[in-house]
Amino acid sequence: MSLASKQVVDALRAAGEPTRLRILALLAREELAVLELCRVLDQSQPRVSRHLKLLAEAGLVERFPDGAWVFYRLVSMGQAAELISEVLSRLDASDAVLSRDSDRLTAVRAERATEAGEYFARNAARWDEIRSLYVSEADVEAKILDAAGPGPFRRLVDLGSGTGRMLTLLGPRSETALGLDLSQQMLNVARSHVADAGLARCELRHGDIFGTRLPDASADLVVIHQVLHYLSDPAAAVGEAARVVAPGGRLIIVDFAPHRLEFLREQHNHRRLGFTELEMTRWLADAGLATTAAQALPSADGQGLTVKIWTAERSAA
Template identity: 70%
Template sequence: MRLSSKEIVDVLGAAGEPTRLRILALLQRGEMAVLELCRVLDQSQPRVSRHLKLLAEARLVERFPDGAWVFYGLAGGGAARTLIREILSIADGEDPVLRRDARKLEDVTAERAAAAAAYFADNAAQWDQLRSLHVSDADVEAEIRAAAGPGRIERLVDLGSGTGRMLTLLGPRADQALGLDLSHQMLNIARRNVAEAGLEQVELRHGDIFDTRLEDGAADLVVVHQVLHYLGDPAAAVREAGRIVAPGGRLILVDFAPHALEALREQHQHRRLGFSDEEIDRWLADAGLPSVERRALPPARGEGLTVKIWAAARAPVSIRSAA
């Protein structure tokens, strides 16, 4: 996609103001809340919000409401973002204003990491309690590796990344990897885990599993790990996940088989108590992925949860149809 002369002028006009350029430089490093931007820029919320509004109108940034907070990030793609990246790439790294902003951002990032660690510690008992109901993580992850198939992964997308475990598991095999999650607390934990694993090719982004804003066929491996049972419309999530699977690519769904542990609705906010093969097969077929492999991992004790792994493949483009 290319920009018209008017669009180029609009982009340059939106970016061509000192505070707005500073905002774009900060958001290039990752999404930030409005109040975090105010702290780094040392400007009032109304003033920063006005600048963000102009940048959003020029489609240079995207707005993500999250409860009482609002987060912003650079626009997901397109020629305008390419132009902004080029502008920022020639900025002087020794510029005193940009260096000061970077130092303040480091302080904000450190506070985020501390808050994320506290959040994870506060909820660790819940995670451990749930894990105790099913087979070990190591056994599940071994099956996920097998379902992903051998060889390199060109483009991996993990929907509902949570703490980033699928990214650290499969990311070392990926040339590029993207994790999307609606929870900024979880994204902060995932960023820490991905950084500790040294996975520089992994990007984490605030995103909606029902509307990923990714192109059709954007990934050759898509993973949805222990997410569907929280959703009000899991079928829609499967359709969206299937949409972004490239020809020849695979979609891996990991969740629970049907069970009767009603306490999980209140204690762990589960909306669905597992999924049958029939409904998963139907959703995958509707998403254009009729070829399904299934793996079942029953619990060590009878009253626990069976973990199911459904791996579906999209047919590759044949030479005849491509011609």
């Protein structure tokens, strides 16, 4: 038996067990932490961890520690990804067990959304103050301006615009601007800031970063500023942002490098504790963008958070 054939057999053997098949179906929806899988599957952590170990060894899922949590996602490329796609396409969506899993995952997502909404509502008025605890915003914003370039930009889109700081920073270089956010409280604060900045051609809209409903290739500058670490599926958000980038346009992502400050998860609703160079570059490439720069801005004492600024472009051809 060839090595490739053995890998296929191992993968089929790993997938060919009811609980592991349920796990693959769930991970097809989004990346999940071990404890979230335990809740959905209603099984113990040791048991779920054993199943995940077998799936990882067979090359069907990727395991990545994130502080005190461990997340899993389906592999996205190669023979294993094709095999998973084929297997999952054969499942009956009306199956009672899979339907129950789907309902439980929806409940977990709803709890996350409720917690996030409550957090943002509590902190909307002092959001910029909270952000300033992490790293010098002046230094970060200077680098963002450099990454964006002088403009003028025909269309700026800020996804997860929060208090509107990216709009007021980059809006003066843009002919038109649009900010999307799910939090009405944040949008209210942003409207005040945008009005104070005199940005007459800036629209603020209630919208979801996973489904912006914006036209393809409609913006020559898209920004995701300190948003991804709150999201259940950051790769999907990167893909949606990239879809909006016009040929020759640019996407700027600002977030944290990997860290171990668990209090940000516990007190500030962070889901992910930063992102590696490898995963961000891969997500951008999968979305059809080429990473052109990745800058790191460590905290002043070198012991806290490092802010990363990734710049990616879509070919003009």
